[in-house]
Structure formats: structure tokens, C-alpha cells
Amino acid sequence: xxxxxxxxxxxxxxxxxxxxxxxxxxxxxxxxxxxxxxxxxxxxxxxxxxxxxxxxxxxxxxxxxxxxxxxxxxxxxxxxxxxxxxxxxxxxxxxxxxxxxxxxxxxxxxxxxxxxx
Numbered sequence: 001x002x003x004x005x006x007x008x009x010x011x012x013x014x015x016x017x018x019x020x021x022x023x024x025x026x027x028x029x030x031x032x033x034x035x036x037x038x039x040x041x042x043x044x045x046x047x048x049x050x051x052x053x054x055x056x057x058x059x060x061x062x063x064x065x066x067x068x069x070x071x072x073x074x075x076x077x078x079x080x081x082x083x084x085x086x087x088x089x090x091x092x093x094x095x096x097x098x099x100x101x102x103x104x105x106x107x108x109x110x111x112x113x114x115x116x117x
Contacts, residue, residue: 001024001066002020002031002032002065004066005063005065005067005068005069008067008072009063009077011069011072012069012070012071012072012073012074013073013074013075014033014073014075014076015076016053016067017055017057017066019034019037019039019051019054019055020032020035020036020037021037021051022038022039023040023041023042025041026040031087033078037050037051045112045113045114045115045116048113049112052060052112055082058086058104059082059101059103059104060101060103060104061099061100061101063077063099064099067099074092078090078092082101085105086106087103087104087105087106087109088103089101089102089106099117115116
């Protein structure tokens, strides 16, 4: 599933940095291609906070390996729809998933959800 998700991101986006966190005790860890970050098992909130510290961009979208991206240029659409003040949370059409897109400015101003999330 992960590889399918990554391929769909690469096929449909123009400028995206893909960061992946995999728990050290994940029995399928070795099935992932090189380049992922590993560490002790973390809850989603903890893992996302860790990945935020590594991310280089100013806009963030957290997906999961069971999503596929279908709209060409979805990353540009998010950038175009983000208000210039950068204090908004955007959502794409992802079925039952509620994966947010937000800015670094949002996090600096409002904060990020708790680690126990």
C-alpha cells in the first residue's frame, strides 16, 4: 500500500517532500524502500511532531499509506487556496479520511495537536 501511495503522490504533485516514519518494531519495516525515518513506536501525534522537525517546507499535508492521490497538481491547489495570512486548515476529498493541510505559520501561531493524539 505504501508504495502505491508514494507513486500516486509523485505522479500527481509538482513539488512535494515525502517523509515517512516507520516504527522500529514494525514487522514490515524492511518492506519499505530506503529513505524512511525509523524510531521507537510512536502514536500518530508524536510521529507527526517528529516529522515536522525534519520537514523543510512551509505547508504540510499528512497522508497515510492507504490513500492514493488522483488530482494532478493537488499540491498547487492547496497552495493557491491557502489564504495569504497562512492561518487556515484545508482538507481535500479523501473519503472518510480527515487529513489536514496547514502551514508552519499555523503551527507557530496555534500549535499542533497533542502528542497523545
